[in-house]
Amino acid sequence: MDVSLPADPYHPPASSSALVNGSGWQHLTAPRPTDWERAGQLADDWDFAQDILDPDERSWLRRDGGRVFITLQFPVKGGDADADSWEQRPLGVILQGPRITTVLARELAPLSPFFGQMEHLSSPPESVEILAAILKILAQSYEDALHELNAAIHDNEQQLDWTQSNGDFFTLLEISKSLTRFEVALVGNIATAFKISRLPEIRDDLPATRQIDTALLELQVAHERARVYAGTSTSMMDAYAGMVQNNINHGLKVVTVLAMIFYVPSLLATLYGVNTTLPFQNTHWIFWVIVGLGTSVSVGLTLFFRRKGWI
Template sequence: MLEVRLTMPDGRIAVHPAPADGSDAAFGGFPKNSVLTLFDPTPEELGRVARAFHLDEAYLRDALDPLERPRVELGETEDGAPVLILVLGLPHQNGDAAYDGRPGSMPYGVMPVSLVHLKDHLLVVARRAHPAILDVLDGRRAPVATHMKTRLTLLIFQAVAEAYLAALRELRALSRAIERRLRAAHRNRELFMLLGVNKSLVYFASALRASVIVYRRLLAGRDLKLYADDADLLRSALVDLEQAEELTALHADRLSTLMDAYAAVIHNNVNAVLKVLTTLTVVLTLPVLIAGLFTINTRLPFEDAPWLFGLLLLAMIVSGGALVLYFYQRNFLRW
C-alpha cells in the first residue's frame, strides 16, 4: 500500500493520495519534502516509485526479504544523486490470536524496515504497517514535520529500541505463565511454547547485534548529518537498544537453563516410573513362579492335601511382602 504524508500549513501531517501513475511532474508527481510509505507494496507500486525517483528497485525490495539484516548502505540514483539506505529490524507479534505453541511457531518475529533517504524525500518500506512507525510518521510520538528526514529517522530508531524493550517484557511475562503451567502438568505443549519463546529471542539477538552496529555508525556522523539534539536522541536510542540486547541475552540464557532443567526433571520422572514398574514386576514374579509349579502336568508332593492351597497362598503373600519390604528400604518403591 502506497501512501504519501505531507506537513500541512497548520503543522498537521496529512495522508495524501498517491498521484496518478505516469505523471510528467517532477518526482512522478509526489510532493517535495513528503514521506512515502510502502507497507506490503505491490510490484506495480515498487516499480512506480523506483521510476519516479530513478532508483534501483532492489533498494526498495530489501525490506521485503524476511531474512534481511540491519545495515547501512550508500548508493546512487540513476542520475548520480546520493542515496542512503538504512535497514532496521523491528519486532512484531506473529498473528492476532494468542500464542498457542504450535511446533515451529514463535510469539514474536523480526520484520525488516527500510528507510531510503533521498534529497527531498524519505521512503519507508516494510512488509506490514507497524504502530511504532505510524506513531512517528503521523506526529503522535513527537512534533515533527515531513521535511525533517533526519529527525523522523532518529525517532523511528528510538521507537524501534522501545519496541524491543516492550516485546521483551511481553516475552518475559509469557515465559513465566508457561512455567507455571509446566509445573502443574509436564506436557509437550508447554515445552514447545518455551521453545517458540526461545526462538523469538534468537531472532531478537541477531537483529539487535546488527542494529547496534548501525546505530553506532550513524552516531559517528559519517553517513547522516547530526545536530546536537539529534546526536542526543540517537545516543538515548542506542542506550535503549543496548539494554534490549543485554536483556535478550539474559532471557535467552535463563530460558535455555530452564528448558534443560525441565528436561532433566521429566527424564528423572520417567526413570522413577520405570524403576517402580520394574520393581513391581520382580515382586510379582516370585509368587507367580510358586503358583506356576502346581499348574504343570506332573505329579507333585502333597498336591492332594487339603491344606496345600492355603500354604501356597501364604507362601506367595510372605515372599511378595518380603520383596516389597526389601525394595522399599532401598528406595526402589519411592518417588
C-alpha cells in the same frame, strides 16, 4: 496517510501508496517502480526498495554520495495461531540532507502511531530528528516484545509444572527461537545505530545525537536481555526434558519393582496350578504354606525395595 496492508507479509500487494510531507518526509508502502519514480527516487536505487520487500533483509547502512541508505529490523508478532512467535521485518530509510524517505513492505504496528502523528503535524521535525525518533521507537518495540516473551516464559513454566505436555514444550521452543532471532537482529540494529550516530548529519544536531545515543544504549540493554532470556528458555527446556526422562525412568523402575514383588507368588501359584502330580498336594496345609511363603517373599521384597528408596 493512505497505507495499503497486504494480506500476506511475504507477498506485498500489487498496489502501494506514498505520502509526501512538506517537511521533506515521505513514506512508501510496498512501492512499485512507478511509485518509486513518482516519489522522486532514482531508478538505480530500485534495488533498495526490493531489499525492503524481502522479509529476511538484515540491518545495514550504506552511503552513496549525498544519500544514506539504512535498513532496520523491527520485531513483529506472529499470527493468532502462533501467538508466542516473533519475527523481524525491515524498515528502509533514505536520508538525503533535509529530506528523509521511509519504506515498508507492510505497515508495522510500532511505527503506525508515529507516522499517523507525523501526517497531521503542521511543522514536522527535521529529517535527523525523524530518524532519531525511529531509532527510539525501535528500541522501545524490542523492550515491549521482550517483556511479552518474558511473561510468556513464566506462564509456560507454570503450565509445564502441571502438564508437561508436548504442546507446552513446543511453545517454549518457539519462544526460544524468537529470542534467538531477537538476539541476532539486535546485533545488526546496534551496529547500524552506531554507524548512524557517527554520521556528520547527526553529529551536527545535538538533540538528535543525544536521542540516538540513548536509543543505542537501550538497544544494547535489550540485546543483553534477549541473550539472558534465550539462555533461560534453553535451560528450562533442558531441565524439563531431563525431568521428563527422569520421571519415565522412575515409572519404569516402579513397574519393574512391582513385577518382581508379585513374581514369586505368581510363580508358586502357577506351579501348584498345573495338572500333574505335585508334592504334598493331598495334604490340607499345603495351600496355606504356599500362600504364606508367597506373602512372606513379597513382603520381604517390598521392605527391601522401600529401604532402597525404589518405591
